[in-house]
Amino acid sequence: MLCITLQPDAALCRLSLEHGHKLEAEVAARLRRLLRKQDMLFSGERREWLVVLPGLPSSAVLTLAMMKIGQTFSEHPVALEGLEIEVPVVCGASMAPEHGENPLHLVQSARIAALVAAQANLGGQIYDPGMEQVSPRLAQLERELRACFAGDNRLELHLQPKVRPQVGNCDAAEGLLRWQRMPGDWVPAPVIISLIDRMGMRHLFNRWLFQRAAHTLHLLREARAEITLSINLSASDLYDAEVPDLIGQALATWGIEARHLCLEITETGMIEERNGEGVADVLRRLRAQGISLSIDDFGTGFSSMSRLQRLSVQEVKIDRSFIQDIVRSEKDREIAASIIELSHRLAISVTAEGVEDEPTAAILTALGCDHLQGYLFARAMPVGDFVAWLGLPRSGRTVAVPGATPDEDQVQHTTFR
Numbered sequence: 001m002l003c004i005t006l007q008p009d010a011a012l013c014r015l016s017l018e019h020g021h022k023l024e025a026e027v028a029a030r031l032r033r034l035l036r037k038q039d040m041l042f043s044g045e046r047r048e049w050l051v052v053l054p055g056l057p058s059s060a061v062l063t064l065a066m067m068k069i070g071q072t073f074s075e076h077p078v079a080l081e082g083l084e085i086e087v088p089v090v091c092g093a094s095m096a097p098e099h100g101e102n103p104l105h106l107v108q109s110a111r112i113a114a115l116v117a118a119q120a121n122l123g124g125q126i127y128d129p130g131m132e133q134v135s136p137r138l139a140q141l142e143r144e145l146r147a148c149f150a151g152d153n154r155l156e157l158h159l160q161p162k163v164r165p166q167v168g169n170c171d172a173a174e175g176l177l178r179w180q181r182m183p184g185d186w187v188p189a190p191v192i193i194s195l196i197d198r199m200g201m202r203h204l205f206n207r208w209l210f211q212r213a214a215h216t217l218h219l220l221r222e223a224r225a226e227i228t229l230s231i232n233l234s235a236s237d238l239y240d241a242e243v244p245d246l247i248g249q250a251l252a253t254w255g256i257e258a259r260h261l262c263l264e265i266t267e268t269g270m271i272e273e274r275n276g277e278g279v280a281d282v283l284r285r286l287r288a289q290g291i292s293l294s295i296d297d298f299g300t301g302f303s304s305m306s307r308l309q310r311l312s313v314q315e316v317k318i319d320r321s322f323i324q325d326i327v328r329s330e331k332d333r334e335i336a337a338s339i340i341e342l343s344h345r346l347a348i349s350v351t352a353e354g355v356e357d358e359p360t361a362a363i364l365t366a367l368g369c370d371h372l373q374g375y376l377f378a379r380a381m382p383v384g385d386f387v388a389w390l391g392l393p394r395s396g397r398t399v400a401v402p403g404a405t406p407d408e409d410q411v412q413h414t415t416f417r
Contacts, residue, residue, distance in 0.1 A: 001095070001103075002051040002062070003044070003110035004031065004069060007088040007118055015316050019080050034069060042407060050107060059095055059126055066091040066124030090117050091124035099127045101238045105200035144181060145195050149204055155179050155192075157212050158380035159229070161389065162373045170390060172228040172371060174264070175213055176380040206237060210250035213261060216383055218254040223387040230262040230294060238265070239278055244285035251289075258290035261313055263313065266296045272325040287312060294351075298339065314341050318369075320354025327359045337367050344368065 006012060006027070015023060024047060031049055032041055042050040056062065069091055077084040092114025100106040109127040117125040148155040155177070162172035179187040181201045196205045213231045220227045237243055251258055263286070286293065294315035318339055326332045338351070343350045355374030364372055378389055 001093065001098075001106040001110045002053065002065060002069075003092040003094075003107065003114045004049045004051065005090050005092075005114050005118070006047040007090050009088060012087075013084055015080075021079055023078055023085065023087070026080075027073075027089075028202075030072060031069070034072060036292075044107070045223070050110070051105075055313070056095070059093070061125055062093040062095065063124070066093060070123035087263055089123075090114050092117055092127065094127040100200050102200060102202045103239050104197050104202050104234065107236070108197060139339065141191075142199055145179075145192070145199070145201075148179065149201065149208060154181065155208070156382065157209075157216055157231075158382055159386040160373060160380040161377050161386070162230070162371040163377050164370065165361060165372050170377075171226065172230065172262075172375065173386065174230045174232075175216060175382075178380065202237070203233075203240065203242075206233075206240070206243065207246055210247050211253065214250040214254040214256050215262050217256045219383050221386070222341055225387055228260050228292070229260055230264050232266055232296060233263045235265050238282050241278065241282060243282055247286070247291065248289055259292070262292040262294055264294045264296040264315075264317065265311070265313075270385070283311065313348060315349045315351060317351045317353050317373075320374075323352050323354045323360060323364070324356075324417065326363055327357075333363065333367075336364065336369075340367050340369055 004027075012020075012023075017046055027047075028043065028049060031051065035041060035051065036053070039055075040052040042052075044050045053062070053065065070089060073087045077086045079085075092110040092112065094100060094106045094109035094113060096106055099109040112131050113125045113127040116131050117123065144152075145155075156179070157175040158178045159173040160172060160176055161170045163170050177189045177192055179192050181187060182394065183241050196202055209231060213229055217227070217229050220229070233243075246260070248258075250256075251261065283293070292314040293311060294317060295311065295313050296317050297319040298316040304320045316339065319337055322332045322335050324338075326336060340350045349370045351367075351371040351373055353373045355361050355364065355372045355376050357376060361372055361376055381389065
């Protein structure tokens with residue numbers, strides 16, 4: 001795995017947005033020309049490219065590849081409309097399985113190596129564990145998280161309702177990760193995921209997640225609650241050929257029909273531009289099982305309408321950044337309306353997340369949004385509380401907020417219209 005980044009300098013910072021895009025396109029084109037047929041190129045974060053080089057005999061080949069990339073860009077500036085721009089590239093490298101057994105951990109190792117190379121003003125570095133320093137608190141969190149996967153049941157899935165505003169009922173929910181280290185001490189979900197990725201435990205976590213989701217659906221079925229459960233899956237996980245089998249095993253263990261599970265795909269920019277046979281096969285197998293797919297945080301980052309057809313999704317979730325000011329912002333209303341209209345033309349359902357007040361819900365309902373999700377209805381709660389919430393009268397559902405900070409720990413009231 002190679003991580004190639006552009007080291008910022010004054011010339012790059014002065015580029016216009018248009019010239020910046022042209023520069024990035026030229027860098028990607030040059031990298032493609034340097035790669036072998038079997039190599040795979042990804043666009044990562046801004047001005048970052050990731051390269052997978054399968055079948056390397058040793059790390060020496062990585063060193064040669066980094067030298068070749070650095071030499072290519074140092075000897076040949078990029079021409080942009082008559083201007084020659086020097087492109088200072090920095091490379092970081094990692095190898096499997098020494099530096100990570102799953103794609104995301106390898107990417108992180110390569111990024112760390114690139115960061116160290118940039119700080120040392122070197123063209124490239126291969127990852128070494130000594131590049132990382134772990135604080136005592138972080139080490140303690142890692143130990144406790146390992147215990148969670150070794151039988152400690154403090155790691156949970158809490159459910160946040162997804163409400164159909166036109167009819168006022170709830171037929172879906174999102175499973176959100178929760179970890180209570182001790183009474184009153186809740187670890188934020190982004191911290192949990194960061195720890196999992198840092199420790200190279202994504203594959204193990206996915207096994208836990210799929211089993212926990214299927215078990216949660218089993219509990220809902222016992223409570224006679226017909227609910228579709230959504231769980232988050234990184235786009236990089238779609239490169240794991242075992243994912244469909246792991247999900248199938250989890251569903252079979254608990255006797256759950258696949259139509260009750262939806263995968264919300266995040267970080268869709270990690271899906272490569274070419275050589276995507278592996279991802280296409282995983283998607284085909286997931287669809288063949290009857291599992292639904294959703295694009296999370298739609299409208300931001302790399303998500304776009306073109307990805308809807310490519311991924312054959314059944315749902316998009318409008319990012320909360322377009323929802324929070326929709327009452328005051330005509331532009332946000334237009335964006336939401338466009339996403340809803342175009343998605344419906346493609347027979348794709350739309351969910352709006354981050355709905356916190358009734359005026360926002362009223363606008364989205366008028367626009368035809370299929371599901372609403374947010375604090376207006378309820379915060380994420382344990383499955384038992386979710387079942388109780390479902391049974392409350394439609395005119396005034398009340399739910400305590402579990403695991404919240406003191407300021408958030410209040411009763412939520414909702415009126416369905």
